[in-house]
Structures are given as structure tokens and as C-alpha cells.
Amino acid sequence: xxxxxxxxxxxxxxxxxxxxxxxxxxxxxxxxxxxxxxxxxxxxxxxxxxxxxxxxxxxxxxxxxxxxxxxxxxxxxxxxxxxxxxxxxxxxxxxxxxxxxxxxxxxxxxxxxxxxxxxxxxxxxxxxxxxxxxxxxxxxxxxxxxxxxxxxxxxxxxxxxxxxxxxxxxxxxxxxxxxxxxxxxxxxxxxxxxxxxxxxxxxxxxxxxxxxxxxxxxxxxxxxxxxxxxxxxxxxxxxxxxxxxxx
Amino acid sequence: xxxxxxxxxxxxxxxxxxxxxxxxxxxxxxxxxxxxxxxxxxxxxxxxxxxxxxxxxxxxxxxxxxxxxxxxxxxxxxxxxxxxxxxxxxxxxxxxxxxxxxxxxxxxxxxxxxxxxxxxxxxxxxxxxxxxxxxxxxxxxxxxxxxxxxxxxxxxxxxxxxxxxxxxxxxxxxxxxxxxxxxxxxxxxxxxxxxxxxxxxxxxxxxxxxxxxxxxxxxxxxxxxxxxxxxxxxxxxxxxxxxxxxx
Numbered sequence: 006x007x008x009x010x011x012x013x014x015x016x017x018x019x020x021x022x023x024x025x026x027x028x029x030x031x032x033x034x035x036x037x038x039x040x041x042x043x044x045x046x047x048x049x050x051x052x053x054x055x056x057x058x059x060x061x062x063x064x065x066x067x068x069x070x071x072x073x074x075x076x077x078x079x080x081x082x083x084x085x086x087x088x089x090x091x092x093x094x095x096x097x098x099x100x101x102x103x104x105x106x107x108x109x110x111x112x113x114x115x116x117x118x119x120x121x122x123x124x125x126x127x128x129x130x131x132x133x134x135x136x137x138x139x140x141x142x143x144x145x146x147x148x149x150x151x152x153x154x155x156x157x158x159x160x161x162x163x164x165x166x167x168x169x170x171x172x173x174x175x176x177x178x179x180x181x182x183x184x185x186x187x188x189x190x191x192x193x194x195x196x197x198x199x200x201x202x203x204x205x206x207x208x209x210x211x212x213x214x215x216x217x218x219x220x221x222x223x224x225x226x227x228x229x230x231x232x233x234x235x236x237x238x239x240x241x242x243x244x245x246x247x248x249x250x251x252x
Numbered sequence: 253x254x255x256x257x258x259x260x261x262x263x264x265x266x267x268x269x270x271x272x273x274x275x276x277x278x279x280x281x282x283x284x285x286x287x288x289x290x291x292x293x294x295x296x297x298x299x300x301x302x303x304x305x306x307x308x309x310x311x312x313x314x315x316x317x318x319x320x321x322x323x324x325x326x327x328x329x330x331x332x333x334x335x336x337x338x339x340x341x342x343x344x345x346x347x348x349x350x351x352x353x354x355x356x357x358x359x360x361x362x363x364x365x366x367x368x369x370x371x372x373x374x375x376x377x378x379x380x381x382x383x384x385x386x387x388x389x390x391x392x393x394x395x396x397x398x399x400x401x402x403x404x405x406x407x408x409x410x411x412x413x414x415x416x417x418x419x420x421x422x423x424x425x426x427x428x429x430x431x432x433x434x435x436x437x438x439x440x441x442x443x444x445x446x447x448x449x450x451x452x453x454x455x456x457x458x459x460x461x462x463x464x465x466x467x468x469x470x471x472x473x474x475x476x477x478x479x480x481x482x483x484x485x486x487x488x489x490x491x492x493x494x495x496x497x498x499x
Binding site: 118122125126129130131152154191224225226227228233234235236238239240241242243246247249250 | 373376377378399438471480481485487488490493496497
């Protein structure tokens with residue numbers, strides 16, 4: 006049996022404001038919850054239906070059994086899936102002041118699904134840092150958490166004023182960015198230490214940020230393609246794959 | 253003013269059953285509607301708010317002005333965006349019996365966002381045909397239509413029993429497929445005429461379909477990545493980019 010206060014707390018975590026106030030976020034579904042239980046994240050509470058509790062991969066003293074209806078009352082999903090965990094937000098990470106590897110810079114990725122997918126791409130290709138504009142989707146948004154498939158526990162994501170930050174590290178390393186006017190990425194010299202800037206889903210990279218780009222790049226289209234662009238997460242995947250292949 | 257019958261018809265198109273019965277589907281938002289108006293698709297009706305009608309890129313005799321509230325009553329979106337068009341489904345396309353180029357085969361892509369993104373990838377990389385299992389997300393699902401960003405009008409998508417179809421064309425051309433046991437795609441001989449099979453988001457390629465794969469491929473991960481996989485649409489983007497680059 007879940008109390009009214011618990012319901013109130015968990016549902017407040019559906020929104021950025023509530024998450025910030027409580028310093029907590031939610032993770033849903035057996036697979037994702039299991040990844041978080043096995044990560045360095047601190048688990049605050051686990052609410053599982055009988056189905057989950059009986060088949061849970063590990064015995065959790067603090068897991069609380071709730072009904073399907075109760076799960077529905079706290080879930081951020083249309084079709085809740087057996088279990089919801091409340092997890093402590095780690096301390097906010099600050100953007101690196103020195104770049105020793107390939108890092109992603111997100112200039113206002115807004116779609117939570119794209120954001121989660123990009124974190125998963127970073128994890129796959131061994132990118133340890135993602136630096137985001139302050140308007141980029143919140144990594145603890147339930148939809149982002151869901152689409153990272155656990156990668157969120159292995160990639161450092163920080164939010165900052167990109168123009169200030171890029172100003173500070175200006176000139177020290179190459180800054181690549183996907184631009185319509187960019188050079189064919191397959192004909193561009195790609196290095197293993199630098200920044201790759203990805204722009205907003207509809208507006209691309211803002212002028213203020215584009216100012217810092219030392220090398221514009223573009224994924225060539227094929228044949229008589231009339232489409233304007235690839236999805237932002239797909240473009241990130243292709244670009245990062247080409248960078249890693251070039252090394 | 254929109255009639256009760258019009259509301260009933262349009263909302264019936266939110267579901268596959270309604271779309272099949274009426275032979276119609278919906279497209280929403282100024283940009284997508286504009287792409288469809290300028291395509292070969294036949295437009296059955298356009299419902300726009302005053303905001304859209306006044307700034308519409310072209311004069312449409314058949315556009316009907318409705319209120320924001322009326323748009324909400326027919327929209328499939330949480331936040332409707334100025335205009336909704338009702339479009340005629342073209343005749344069902346049959347899968348090609350001969351493969352003269354690179355084609356994508358989708359073994360049950362279920363997420364509408366992934367499906368739309370994959371159609372957009374095909375369009376970008378000049379892939380003309382996508383052959384889908386019958387359980388793959390419906391291209392006329394409003395969420396798919398939305399995420400294709402108009403590419404749906406330029407790529408042929410057909411649905412079929414993949415095992416039967418692959419059996420018919422068996423041996424005639426190479427069949428690549430993304431498999432956990434696949435060869436590093438950068439070390440694989442890639443041809444310009446063949447099939448690329450993409451598996452389901454969580455289950456991958458089914459055994460029945462995997463039987464027809466002549467060459468398993470895999471996008472190599474980097475460093476000590478612990479993530480299990482890339483998102484299906486991102487993997488499709490990377491694989492297709494590598495194929496096109498190899499040609």
C-alpha cells in the first residue's frame with residue numbers, strides 16, 4: 006500500500022521542478038530498474054507489482070509491493086511496466102575545462118527521445134562527456150532516462166552556457182559542427198581530441214555557437230535525395246561512427 | 253465549423269482499423285502538410301486554424317477554417333499545430349521481386365518514431381524500397397507520418413510475410429543483417445545491390461529471418477562500452493552510411 010504522500014512525491018518527479026526540489030528522479034520497467042540497481046546510483050525506493058517482486062533478479066529489502074493500479078498512479082508512462090524506482094540524482098557534473106578525448110556538445114536538443122538516444126550513442130562509442138546548452142532536454146526527464154537504456158549511468162552529462170564555455174576553451178582544440186555548409190565528413194581530417202557540436206532538431210546550431218566551429222562537417226546525402234536532414238540522433242550516430250573509424 | 257461526422261471520421265484515422273476502412277490517413281503541422289500538398293499524394297481535406305489559413309504558403313480552395321478547440325478535437329497530437337490534412341492512402345505497394353539496388357528489410361520495427369526515422373534515413377541515402385514484416389509499425393500511424401518529415405512521399409514501403417518473400421528471392425542477392433555475432437562492418441565486403449535486414453528493438457532479428465542472412469554485420473563499439481546496443485534507427489543510419497561510403 007502506497008501512501009498519499011508517496012504518490013505526491015513520485016508524481017512530482019515527472020516534472021523538472023519536482024526533481025530539482027527533491028534531488029530525485031524515476032526509472033521504470035524491469036530492465037532499466039535492474040541496470041540502475043547494479044550501477045553506482047543510490048536507490049531511494051523501489052515500487053514493484055507482485056509480478057515483478059516474485060521474479061526480481063535480486064532480493065531487495067527495500068522494495069515495496071504495490072498493486073497495478075497503484076503503479077499506474079505514480080508512473081509517468083501510459084503503460085506502466087511492473088516496477089518504478091526512485092533514484093538519487095548524483096551531484097551536478099561541471100563541464101570539463103580540458104578536452105583530452107572526443108566530446109559531444111549539444112546545442113539545445115529538445116526531444117527527450119533524441120537526448121536519450123544520443124547518450125546511448127556516446128556510451129557505445131566510448132564518449133565520456135556530453136556538454137549541453139542549458140535549454141537541452143533534462144537527462145532526468147523520465148522519457149530521457151527510459152531511452153538511454155542504462156547508458157546514463159556511464160556518461161557524464163553537464164549543462165552550461167555554451168558560449169561562455171566555448172569562449173574559455175577557444176582555440177585549444179578543434180571544434181567540429183554539423184552545418185548545411187559543412188565539408189563532406191569523409192573528406193575532412195578528423196582528430197581524436199576535439200568537440201563535435203550537434204544542433205537543435207529544427208533550428209540547427211545557433212549563430213552564437215557556430216562562431217566557435219573551426220570545421221563544419223556534413224554527412225553527404227545520396228542520389229537525388231530531397232529530404233532536408235537526418236534526425237538529430239541519427240546524424241550524431243553517423244558522425245561519431247565516422248570519427249571513431251578514422252582513428 | 254466542423255461537423256460531428258467529420259470529427260468522427262478524422263478521429264477514426266488515429267487507429268489502423270479506421271485508416272484501413274477509409275483508405276485515408278492524417279498529417280499534422282504546417283511543415284508536414286506543406287510537404288504533402290506539394291507531393292503526389294491526393295489531399296482529401298485540410299483543416300486549419302485562422303493562424304494557418306492566413307499564412308498558408310498556398311491558396312487552397314478546399315481548406316476549411318476551424319477553431320483551435322476544433323483542431324484539438326480531431327488531432328492525434330497532445331499539442332496540435334495549426335493544421336491537419338486528411339490524405340488518401342496510395343495503393344498498397346508490393347515488395348520488389350527483383351533487387352537492383354540496396355533495400356532495407358525491417359523485421360518488426362515497433363516504435364513509430366524509429367519507423368519514421370528509418371524512412372527518413374532511406375530517403376537521405378537514396379534507398380527506394382523498404383520491405384517490412386507485417387508486424388512492423390504502420391507507416392500511416394500519425395506518429396510515423398510525423399517523424400518521416402515528408403520522406404514518406406519518396407520511399408516505397410511494403411508489408412509482407414518476410415520468410416515467404418526471402419524464400420522467393422533466396423540466393424539471388426546478398427542478405428546482410430545486423431547480428432550480435434556479425435562481422436565488423438568496416439572489415440566486411442559490402443556490395444551496392446542487396447538487402448540489409450534490421451531487427452526488432454528488443455528482440456533483434458527473428459530466427460526465421462536470420463536463416464536467410466548470408467552475411468552478419470556489426471557496428472563495432474569503442475573502448476570498454478557496456479551498453480548492449482544502439483537504438484535501431486541509429487544503427488540503421490550508421491550501417492546505411494557505411495554501405496554508401498563503400499560504394
